[in-house]
Amino acid sequence: MSRLAGKVALVTGGNAGIGEAIAKRFAGEGASVVITGRRQAELDRVIQDIERQNGKAFAVAGSVTDERHAQAAVGEVVRRFGALDILINNAGVGEFGRRLHELDDETWARVLDINLTGVFRMTRAAIPEMLKQGRGSIVNISSIASLVGIPCLSVYAASKGALDALTRSVAIDYAKDGIRCNAVNPGLIATPMAAPLMANPEQLDPILNHYPIRRPGKPEEVANMVLYLASDEAAWVTGGSYPIDGGMTVW
Ligand SMILES: NC(=O)c1ccc[n+]([C@@H]2O[C@H](COP(=O)([O-])OP(=O)(O)OC[C@H]3O[C@@H](n4cnc5c(N)ncnc54)[C@H](OP(=O)(O)O)[C@@H]3O)[C@@H](O)[C@H]2O)c1
Numbered sequence: 600m601s602r603l604a605g606k607v608a609l610v611t612g613g614n615a616g617i618g619e620a621i622a623k624r625f626a627g628e629g630a631s632v633v634i635t636g637r638r639q640a641e642l643d644r645v646i647q648d649i650e651r652q653n654g655k656a657f658a659v660a661g662s663v664t665d666e667r668h669a670q671a672a673v674g675e676v677v678r679r680f681g682a683l684d685i686l687i688n689n690a691g692v693g694e695f696g697r698r699l700h701e702l703d704d705e706t707w708a709r710v711l712d713i714n715l716t717g718v719f720r721m722t723r724a725a726i727p728e729m730l731k732q733g734r735g736s737i738v739n740i741s742s743i744a745s746l747v748g749i750p751c752l753s754v755y756a757a758s759k760g761a762l763d764a765l766t767r768s769v770a771i772d773y774a775k776d777g778i779r780c781n782a783v784n785p786g787l788i789a790t791p792m793a794a795p796l797m798a799n800p801e802q803l804d805p806i807l808n809h810y811p812i813r814r815p816g817k818p819e820e821v822a823n824m825v826l827y828l829a830s831d832e833a834a835w836v837t838g839g840s841y842p843i844d845g846g847m848t849v850w
Contacts (some may be wrong), residue, residue, distance in 0.1 A: 601629030602830050607680040609633045609672065611663055611721055612690030614641035616790030617740060620818035621687055621825050626654030628826060633676045634658050635668070636690065663690045663717030669724040683728040685829045688718040689740040691758075693792050699753040707754050714758035715765070722769065726778065735778040736829045739766050740821075743786045743844050759784075763840045770838030779837040781828045786844030788816045812845030 608625050612618040613634025626632045626649045634656065636642055642658035649656040659675050661668030676683050691714045694706060718739055729735030744752050745759035762782060769780040787806060789797055796802055797815065807813050824843050827833055842848045 602826060602832065603685075604629035606630045606684040606830075607633075607676060607682045608685035608687065608829065609635070609676050609683060609721075609725065610687040610689055611635045611717070613687075614638060614645050614658070616792060617785065617788060617818045617821050618687070618689040619645050620822040621689060622656065623649060623652075623654075624819065624822040624826055625685075625829070626656055627652065628830075630685070631655040631680045633672070633680075635661060635663070635672050637662050662713075663721055664712050666720055669720040672721070673724040673728060677728055682732060683725055684732070684735060686721060686725045686729075686735070686737045687740070687825060687829065688721055688737065688762075690717055691740065691792075694752075694755045695796075696751050698751055702754055710754045711758050711761075714755070715761050718762060718765065722780075726773065729773075729778045730776055733777045735773075736833070737769065737778065737780040738825050738828050739763075739780070739782045740825075741766070741782040741784045741840060743784050743842055743848050745782075745840065746784055746842060746848050766840065767838045774837055779828075779833070781833070781836060781838065782840040783821060783824055783828065784840050784842045784844065784848075785821050786810065786816060786842070786847045788818055788821060790818055809850065810845040810847045811850050814845065816843060816845060 608630045610618050610622045613622040614636035622632050622634050639660050646656050646658050659672040694710045741762045742759040744756040745763045766782040
Protein backbone atom coordinates (compact mmCIF):
# COMPACT_ATOMS: atom_id res chain seq x y z
CA MET A 600 0.00 0.00 0.00
CA SER A 601 1.41 3.40 -0.96
CA ARG A 602 1.99 5.52 2.10
CA LEU A 603 0.68 8.77 0.57
CA ALA A 604 -2.04 7.40 -1.73
CA GLY A 605 -4.62 10.09 -2.50
CA LYS A 606 -2.65 12.88 -0.79
CA VAL A 607 -1.75 16.22 -2.37
CA ALA A 608 1.61 17.71 -1.36
CA LEU A 609 3.23 21.09 -1.98
CA VAL A 610 7.04 21.11 -1.69
CA THR A 611 8.79 24.49 -1.77
CA GLY A 612 12.27 24.41 -3.30
CA GLY A 613 11.37 21.10 -4.91
CA ASN A 614 13.71 21.55 -7.86
CA ALA A 615 17.02 20.66 -6.15
CA GLY A 616 18.66 18.91 -3.23
CA ILE A 617 16.51 17.85 -0.27
CA GLY A 618 13.28 19.23 -1.78
CA GLU A 619 13.81 17.27 -4.99
CA ALA A 620 14.36 14.06 -3.00
CA ILE A 621 11.18 14.72 -0.99
CA ALA A 622 9.12 15.42 -4.13
CA LYS A 623 10.32 12.22 -5.80
CA ARG A 624 9.82 10.08 -2.68
CA PHE A 625 6.31 11.45 -2.17
CA ALA A 626 5.35 10.88 -5.82
CA GLY A 627 6.68 7.32 -5.52
CA GLU A 628 4.37 6.82 -2.53
CA GLY A 629 1.29 7.85 -4.51
CA ALA A 630 0.99 11.56 -3.70
CA SER A 631 0.17 14.21 -6.28
CA VAL A 632 3.07 16.62 -5.91
CA VAL A 633 3.46 20.31 -6.67
CA ILE A 634 6.95 21.80 -6.51
CA THR A 635 8.08 25.40 -6.38
CA GLY A 636 11.37 27.19 -6.91
CA ARG A 637 12.72 30.06 -8.96
CA ARG A 638 14.64 28.18 -11.68
CA GLN A 639 12.21 26.98 -14.35
CA ALA A 640 14.68 24.61 -16.06
CA GLU A 641 15.30 22.73 -12.78
CA LEU A 642 11.55 22.58 -12.11
CA ASP A 643 11.01 21.08 -15.57
CA ARG A 644 13.77 18.52 -15.01
CA VAL A 645 12.25 17.24 -11.76
CA ILE A 646 8.72 17.11 -13.20
CA GLN A 647 9.98 15.08 -16.17
CA ASP A 648 11.79 12.67 -13.84
CA ILE A 649 8.64 12.15 -11.76
CA GLU A 650 6.43 11.69 -14.82
CA ARG A 651 8.88 9.14 -16.26
CA GLN A 652 8.25 7.10 -13.10
CA ASN A 653 4.47 7.45 -13.68
CA GLY A 654 4.12 9.98 -10.86
CA LYS A 655 1.75 12.95 -10.85
CA ALA A 656 3.40 16.36 -10.51
CA PHE A 657 3.48 19.91 -11.75
CA ALA A 658 5.48 23.02 -10.95
CA VAL A 659 4.68 26.62 -10.02
CA ALA A 660 7.69 28.87 -10.52
CA GLY A 661 8.28 31.66 -8.03
CA SER A 662 9.92 32.85 -4.85
CA VAL A 663 8.75 32.31 -1.28
CA THR A 664 9.60 35.97 -0.74
CA ASP A 665 6.63 36.93 -2.95
CA GLU A 666 3.21 36.89 -1.31
CA ARG A 667 1.45 36.67 -4.71
CA HIS A 668 3.45 33.54 -5.50
CA ALA A 669 2.47 31.96 -2.16
CA GLN A 670 -1.22 32.57 -2.86
CA ALA A 671 -0.93 31.52 -6.52
CA ALA A 672 0.90 28.28 -5.69
CA VAL A 673 -1.70 27.18 -3.15
CA GLY A 674 -4.54 28.28 -5.46
CA GLU A 675 -3.09 26.28 -8.35
CA VAL A 676 -2.65 23.16 -6.20
CA VAL A 677 -6.29 23.26 -5.14
CA ARG A 678 -7.53 24.06 -8.67
CA ARG A 679 -5.65 21.11 -10.21
CA PHE A 680 -5.93 18.51 -7.45
CA GLY A 681 -8.90 19.70 -5.34
CA ALA A 682 -7.10 19.65 -1.98
CA LEU A 683 -3.89 20.42 -0.11
CA ASP A 684 -2.96 17.79 2.48
CA ILE A 685 0.77 18.33 2.97
CA LEU A 686 2.99 21.42 2.93
CA ILE A 687 6.76 20.94 3.02
CA ASN A 688 8.50 24.25 3.75
CA ASN A 689 11.91 23.31 2.36
CA ALA A 690 13.07 26.33 0.30
CA GLY A 691 16.05 27.92 1.98
CA VAL A 692 19.44 29.50 1.53
CA GLY A 693 22.69 29.11 3.45
CA GLU A 694 24.92 31.88 4.75
CA PHE A 695 28.17 30.45 6.05
CA GLY A 696 31.66 31.56 6.92
CA ARG A 697 31.24 35.07 8.35
CA ARG A 698 30.94 36.21 11.94
CA LEU A 699 28.05 38.45 12.94
CA HIS A 700 29.91 41.79 12.76
CA GLU A 701 30.83 41.00 9.15
CA LEU A 702 27.20 40.65 8.00
CA ASP A 703 25.50 43.56 6.25
CA ASP A 704 21.82 44.45 6.63
CA GLU A 705 20.97 43.11 3.19
CA THR A 706 22.34 39.64 3.99
CA TRP A 707 20.55 39.52 7.33
CA ALA A 708 17.23 40.55 5.76
CA ARG A 709 17.56 38.22 2.75
CA VAL A 710 18.25 35.08 4.78
CA LEU A 711 15.39 35.75 7.19
CA ASP A 712 13.05 36.68 4.34
CA ILE A 713 13.60 33.34 2.59
CA ASN A 714 14.21 30.92 5.49
CA LEU A 715 11.69 32.28 8.00
CA THR A 716 9.26 34.80 6.49
CA GLY A 717 8.95 32.56 3.41
CA VAL A 718 7.68 29.78 5.68
CA PHE A 719 5.23 32.23 7.27
CA ARG A 720 3.91 33.25 3.83
CA MET A 721 3.52 29.70 2.47
CA THR A 722 1.96 28.43 5.70
CA ARG A 723 -0.45 31.38 5.89
CA ALA A 724 -1.54 30.66 2.32
CA ALA A 725 -1.98 26.91 2.96
CA ILE A 726 -3.77 26.88 6.31
CA PRO A 727 -7.18 28.17 5.11
CA GLU A 728 -7.38 25.19 2.72
CA MET A 729 -6.35 22.78 5.48
CA LEU A 730 -8.95 24.33 7.81
CA LYS A 731 -11.64 23.78 5.17
CA GLN A 732 -10.61 20.14 4.88
CA GLY A 733 -10.18 19.60 8.63
CA ARG A 734 -6.79 18.00 8.03
CA GLY A 735 -3.22 18.84 7.09
CA SER A 736 0.42 18.09 7.80
CA ILE A 737 3.16 20.70 7.63
CA VAL A 738 6.85 19.81 7.80
CA ASN A 739 9.43 22.59 8.08
CA ILE A 740 12.99 21.83 7.01
CA SER A 741 15.07 23.36 9.77
CA SER A 742 18.69 22.48 10.64
CA ILE A 743 20.94 21.25 13.44
CA ALA A 744 22.05 24.91 13.51
CA SER A 745 18.90 25.55 15.57
CA LEU A 746 19.92 22.94 18.16
CA VAL A 747 23.68 23.40 18.69
CA GLY A 748 26.18 26.21 18.20
CA ILE A 749 28.11 26.06 14.92
CA PRO A 750 30.80 28.64 14.06
CA CYS A 751 30.11 31.47 11.60
CA LEU A 752 26.46 30.66 11.01
CA SER A 753 24.66 33.36 13.02
CA VAL A 754 21.91 34.56 10.67
CA TYR A 755 21.26 31.06 9.33
CA ALA A 756 21.07 29.70 12.91
CA ALA A 757 18.75 32.54 13.91
CA SER A 758 16.44 31.79 10.98
CA LYS A 759 16.28 28.07 11.81
CA GLY A 760 15.94 28.60 15.57
CA ALA A 761 12.95 30.83 14.92
CA LEU A 762 11.59 28.21 12.53
CA ASP A 763 11.57 25.57 15.29
CA ALA A 764 9.73 28.04 17.56
CA LEU A 765 7.25 28.80 14.78
CA THR A 766 6.73 25.07 14.31
CA ARG A 767 5.71 24.66 17.96
CA SER A 768 3.30 27.62 17.78
CA VAL A 769 1.59 26.36 14.64
CA ALA A 770 1.32 22.87 16.14
CA ILE A 771 -0.45 24.16 19.24
CA ASP A 772 -2.72 26.65 17.47
CA TYR A 773 -4.07 24.18 14.89
CA ALA A 774 -4.04 20.81 16.66
CA LYS A 775 -7.79 21.04 17.32
CA ASP A 776 -8.33 21.58 13.58
CA GLY A 777 -6.58 18.37 12.53
CA ILE A 778 -3.45 20.17 11.32
CA ARG A 779 -0.05 18.93 12.50
CA CYS A 780 3.26 20.77 12.18
CA ASN A 781 6.75 19.36 12.74
CA ALA A 782 10.33 20.29 11.95
CA VAL A 783 13.17 18.15 10.66
CA ASN A 784 16.72 19.23 11.55
CA PRO A 785 19.29 17.85 9.11
CA GLY A 786 23.03 17.88 9.65
CA LEU A 787 25.36 18.17 6.68
CA ILE A 788 23.59 16.77 3.61
CA ALA A 789 25.15 16.27 0.19
CA THR A 790 23.18 18.79 -1.90
CA PRO A 791 24.09 21.71 -4.17
CA MET A 792 23.97 23.98 -1.08
CA ALA A 793 26.77 21.95 0.53
CA ALA A 794 28.69 21.29 -2.71
CA PRO A 795 31.50 23.85 -2.19
CA LEU A 796 32.19 22.40 1.26
CA MET A 797 32.01 18.80 0.04
CA ALA A 798 34.57 19.59 -2.66
CA ASN A 799 37.10 20.85 -0.13
CA PRO A 800 38.53 18.04 2.08
CA GLU A 801 40.47 20.56 4.19
CA GLN A 802 37.16 22.08 5.31
CA LEU A 803 35.07 18.92 5.20
CA ASP A 804 37.23 16.56 7.28
CA PRO A 805 37.25 18.64 10.50
CA ILE A 806 33.46 18.96 10.23
CA LEU A 807 32.98 15.22 9.78
CA ASN A 808 35.04 14.68 12.96
CA HIS A 809 31.91 15.93 14.78
CA TYR A 810 29.76 13.20 13.21
CA PRO A 811 29.73 9.72 14.86
CA ILE A 812 28.50 8.32 11.54
CA ARG A 813 31.40 9.80 9.68
CA ARG A 814 29.84 10.87 6.39
CA PRO A 815 27.42 13.51 5.13
CA GLY A 816 23.76 12.51 4.92
CA LYS A 817 21.92 11.89 1.66
CA PRO A 818 18.89 13.93 0.58
CA GLU A 819 16.95 10.66 0.28
CA GLU A 820 17.61 9.91 3.96
CA VAL A 821 16.03 13.23 4.93
CA ALA A 822 13.10 12.48 2.61
CA ASN A 823 12.45 9.22 4.47
CA MET A 824 11.99 11.05 7.76
CA VAL A 825 9.87 13.77 6.16
CA LEU A 826 7.69 11.08 4.58
CA TYR A 827 6.88 9.61 8.00
CA LEU A 828 6.04 13.00 9.54
CA ALA A 829 3.92 14.07 6.56
CA SER A 830 1.94 10.83 6.47
CA ASP A 831 -0.95 9.64 8.63
CA GLU A 832 1.49 7.23 10.29
CA ALA A 833 2.54 10.24 12.39
CA ALA A 834 -1.05 11.12 13.39
CA TRP A 835 -0.06 11.71 17.04
CA VAL A 836 3.17 13.59 16.31
CA THR A 837 3.09 17.37 16.35
CA GLY A 838 5.27 20.31 17.41
CA GLY A 839 8.53 18.38 17.43
CA SER A 840 11.97 19.10 15.98
CA TYR A 841 13.69 15.93 14.82
CA PRO A 842 17.43 15.80 14.14
CA ILE A 843 18.66 13.66 11.26
CA ASP A 844 22.37 14.11 11.62
CA GLY A 845 24.42 10.92 11.91
CA GLY A 846 24.50 11.50 15.68
CA MET A 847 26.14 14.94 15.47
CA THR A 848 23.95 16.68 18.06
CA VAL A 849 24.24 13.95 20.71
CA TRP A 850 28.00 13.60 20.62
N1 LIG B 1 22.35 20.71 2.70
C1 LIG B 1 22.49 20.77 4.00
O1 LIG B 1 23.57 20.43 4.55
C2 LIG B 1 21.35 21.24 4.86
C3 LIG B 1 21.45 21.02 6.24
C4 LIG B 1 20.42 21.44 7.09
C5 LIG B 1 19.30 22.06 6.56
N2 LIG B 1 19.22 22.28 5.21
C6 LIG B 1 18.01 22.96 4.73
O2 LIG B 1 17.38 22.15 3.76
C7 LIG B 1 16.65 22.96 2.85
C8 LIG B 1 17.03 22.58 1.42
O3 LIG B 1 18.42 22.80 1.28
P1 LIG B 1 19.32 22.06 0.19
O4 LIG B 1 20.56 21.64 0.84
O5 LIG B 1 18.50 21.10 -0.59
O6 LIG B 1 19.69 23.36 -0.68
P2 LIG B 1 19.83 23.58 -2.28
O7 LIG B 1 20.36 22.36 -2.86
O8 LIG B 1 20.56 24.86 -2.42
O9 LIG B 1 18.31 23.80 -2.69
C9 LIG B 1 17.59 24.91 -2.19
C10 LIG B 1 16.22 24.90 -2.79
O10 LIG B 1 15.49 26.04 -2.30
C11 LIG B 1 15.02 26.77 -3.42
N3 LIG B 1 14.98 28.19 -3.08
C12 LIG B 1 15.98 28.98 -2.63
N4 LIG B 1 15.55 30.23 -2.46
C13 LIG B 1 14.24 30.22 -2.81
C14 LIG B 1 13.23 31.20 -2.87
N5 LIG B 1 13.48 32.49 -2.55
N6 LIG B 1 11.98 30.86 -3.26
C15 LIG B 1 11.70 29.58 -3.61
N7 LIG B 1 12.62 28.61 -3.59
C16 LIG B 1 13.87 28.92 -3.20
C17 LIG B 1 15.99 26.46 -4.55
O11 LIG B 1 15.38 26.63 -5.82
P3 LIG B 1 15.66 27.96 -6.73
O12 LIG B 1 17.10 28.32 -6.57
O13 LIG B 1 15.30 27.52 -8.11
O14 LIG B 1 14.74 28.99 -6.21
C18 LIG B 1 16.24 24.98 -4.29
O15 LIG B 1 15.18 24.22 -4.79
C19 LIG B 1 17.00 24.42 3.20
O16 LIG B 1 15.96 24.96 4.00
C20 LIG B 1 18.27 24.28 4.02
O17 LIG B 1 18.44 25.33 4.92
C21 LIG B 1 20.22 21.88 4.35
